[in-house]
Amino acid sequence: MRNSRVGEVIVAQLIRVAGYSAIVFVALILFFLIREGGPALLEVPVRNLLGVRWYPIEGYFGLLPLLGGTLVVTLGATAIAAPLGVLTAVYIAEVAPRWAREVLKPVIELLAGIPSVALGFVGILVFVPFVRTTFGLPTGLSAFTGAILLGLIAIPTIVSVAEDAIDAVPRTYRDAALALGATDWQAIWRVTVPAARTGIMTAVMLGVGRAIGETMAVMMVTGNAPVMPSGLLALFHPVRTMTATIAAEMGEVANGSTHYHTLFLIGMVLFLITLAVNLVAAGIVFRQRKRAERILS
Amino acid sequence: MSASQRTAARRLVIQRLGYAGLALAALLTVAPIAVIVGIMVWHGAPAISVEFLTAMPRDGLRAGGIFPAIVGTFWLTIGTAIVAVPLGVGAAIYLAEYAADSRWTRAIRVAIINLAGIPSVVYGLFGLGLFVLFLQLGTSIIAGSLTLAIMTLPVIISTAEEALRAVPSSFRVVSISLGGTRWQTVWRIVLPQALPGILTGVILGLERAAGETAPILFTAAALFLPRLPSSIFDPTMALPYHLFVIATQIPGMPVQIQYGTALVLLSFVLGMNLIATLIRSRARARRQW
Numbered sequence: 128m129r130n131s132r133v134g135e136v137i138v139a140q141l142i143r144v145a146g147y148s149a150i151v152f153v154a155l156i157l158f159f160l161i162r163e164g165g166p167a168l169l170e171v172p173v174r175n176l177l178g179v180r181w182y183p184i185e186g187y188f189g190l191l192p193l194l195g196g197t198l199v200v201t202l203g204a205t206a207i208a209a210p211l212g213v214l215t216a217v218y219i220a221e222v223a224p225r226w227a228r229e230v231l232k233p234v235i236e237l238l239a240g241i242p243s244v245a246l247g248f249v250g251i252l253v254f255v256p257f258v259r260t261t262f263g264l265p266t267g268l269s270a271f272t273g274a275i276l277l278g279l280i281a282i283p284t285i286v287s288v289a290e291d292a293i294d295a296v297p298r299t300y301r302d303a304a305l306a307l308g309a310t311d312w313q314a315i316w317r318v319t320v321p322a323a324r325t326g327i328m329t330a331v332m333l334g335v336g337r338a339i340g341e342t343m344a345v346m347m348v349t350g351n352a353p354v355m356p357s358g359l360l361a362l363f364h365p366v367r368t369m370t371a372t373i374a375a376e377m378g379e380v381a382n383g384s385t386h387y388h389t390l391f392l393i394g395m396v397l398f399l400i401t402l403a404v405n406l407v408a409a410g411i412v413f414r415q416r417k418r419a420e421r422i423l424s
Numbered sequence: 425m426s427a428s429q430r431t432a433a434r435r436l437v438i439q440r441l442g443y444a445g446l447a448l449a450a451l452l453t454v455a456p457i458a459v460i461v462g463i464m465v466w467h468g469a470p471a472i473s474v475e476f477l478t479a480m481p482r483d484g485l486r487a488g489g490i491f492p493a494i495v496g497t498f499w500l501t502i503g504t505a506i507v508a509v510p511l512g513v514g515a516a517i518y519l520a521e522y523a524a525d526s527r528w529t530r531a532i533r534v535a536i537i538n539l540a541g542i543p544s545v546v547y548g549l550f551g552l553g554l555f556v557l558f559l560q561l562g563t564s565i566i567a568g569s570l571t572l573a574i575m576t577l578p579v580i581i582s583t584a585e586e587a588l589r590a591v592p593s594s595f596r597v598v599s600i601s602l603g604g605t606r607w608q609t610v611w612r613i614v615l616p617q618a619l620p621g622i623l624t625g626v627i628l629g630l631e632r633a634a635g636e637t638a639p640i641l642f643t644a645a646a647l648f649l650p651r652l653p654s655s656i657f658d659p660t661m662a663l664p665y666h667l668f669v670i671a672t673q674i675p676g677m678p679v680q681i682q683y684g685t686a687l688v689l690l691s692f693v694l695g696m697n698l699i700a701t702l703i704r705s706r707a708r709a710r711r712q713w
Contacts, residue, residue: 138607142522145514149535149581152574156542159553214449222443223450231450233701238457240697242635244664245686248671249460252679282453312439340543342638343664347672370545370638377549377642382557394549398542405541409534 164391203274212285239283247347268350292326471684496660503569512580568644583625620707
């Protein structure tokens with residue numbers, strides 16, 4: 128009897144440790160990024176870091192072309208994935224007949240399961256030549272090709288979160304609209320979707336977060352050129368994202384060198400960006416839940 | 425035809441067009457997926473043979489099989505499971521069964537959201553900094569598994585917690601009223617009921633880990649090894665990294681081997697997905713509450 132009580136306390140403590148491990152890991156990740164990336168701030172003058180040339184062999188550590196590359200590719204991906212994802216979610220939640228839903232949902236889940244390196248591989252062999260011949264470019268390895276692949280990667284997240292949000296709109300809202308003489312179409316766009324808009328925004332934010340952090344597929348099809356993108360046409364030039372830079376160069380740098388520290392610094396920047404995106408997304412959900420509670424009480 | 429009838433007819437036309445537009449959007453979303461999977465199966469299937477799956481690579485990876493990459497991914501996935509499953513399920517039990525809704529539990533939730541959003545390549549950096557260099561594990565299966573495990577945690581925690589919360593509270597009330605302690609209640613009553621849901625989450629998390637490249641780039645992966653790893657402190661080849669290497673780094677690489685490797689990786693990952701789906705649907709059919 129006494130034994131089992133002691134066991135009970137030990138198990139409870141172990142479980143508590145597991146529970147708090149998430150916090151420990153986030154702290155550890157931040158600690159090691161700062162520990163390895165912080166020195167870059169001392170070794171490289173800020174003016175250099177904010178420059179437009181990334182050419183580490185000659186001591187140029189300008190982060191702007193990499194930030195620009197990530198920005199162009201992510202914006203392109205969002206422009207593709209947000210409308211397609213949200214419209215697909217509306218279709219699945221509100222319009223699709225049962226059989227179409229049973230086909231669409233698993234296929235989109237399938238997309239979520241395809242490893243990004245496999246998407247990148249198909250990207251090289253299929254999308255790259257396609258983009259080159261369609262737009263008459265010297266090379267199909269471009270930000271646009273990366274944006275297509277990233278769009279595909281962001282779509283499953285956007286569809287599933289947005290669909291949940293639309294599903295969560297109370298049936299009575301729709302019924303009220305229909306009773307007032309609205310068509311189904313009007314009820315969807317003037318009642319259901321506006322009521323779900325915070326959830327839909329969260330969905331897009333989470334999709335954007337995934338796109339920013341994606342590495343392999345982007346690295347394989349964007350041409351790996353750390354050039355400062357300028358203007359709209361930059362979409363059709365080769366670029367290099369922050370994630371791709373880390374993945375491509377970390378294998379070749381000496382541990383403890385300035386280049387090594389700067390790559391960790393890029394990791395720190397990525398960490399902070401995705402943290403901000405995800406906290407904003409989570410904040411939207413939290414606020415929405417609060418409001419729903421207020422309305423219901 | 426009266427004015428109101430005309431309005432109604434016009435609205436109906438708009439609705440029909442709108443629905444067609446939505447269906448088109450959905451089609452545009454799924455068509456590329458079907459094309460991508462179709463291409464991989466079509467070109468990859470002819471490459472698959474017993475030799476391809478069980479032989480070592482030859483001629484600078486340009487011939488032979490991909491056996492060491494398959495074995496490596498298998499061990500990395502097992503290693504990830506050994507670390508991530510107890511930790512993740514434990515955390516889920518804490519959140520669902522033990523923790524009160526306090527400031528600290530909210531901090532844990534924020535941490536989990538945060539972990540879920542960290543880019544995979546940043547996990548790779550972290551693994552390099554902590555496991556490979558600081559703890560001096562070197563580029564090894566264990567360093568890669570630990571890195572992948574931390575990346576997989578948020579998926580496992582959130583799906584397992586959801587599965588635990590789905591068990592009706594009457595189960596707990598009955599167990600406690602019969603004199604069961606909290607742990608006995610969790611271990612003998614709640615966990616068995618939530619097991620299918622937890623398993624689904626675990627497999628989905630491991631599926632992601634098995635397909636990831638960026639976290640193992642600097643923590644576990646080797647371009648080519650003449651023999652299989654003999655301990656968890658050895659580096660290893662792995663399917664996703666192997667595909668990356670032969671797709672981008674080797675000039676004159678036969679396309680068939682590339683497609684074959686992609687298909688094996690895809691089957692590995694989607695096979696796990698299929699198992700998870702089967703567990704979920706079987707459990708749903710059998711559930712009594």
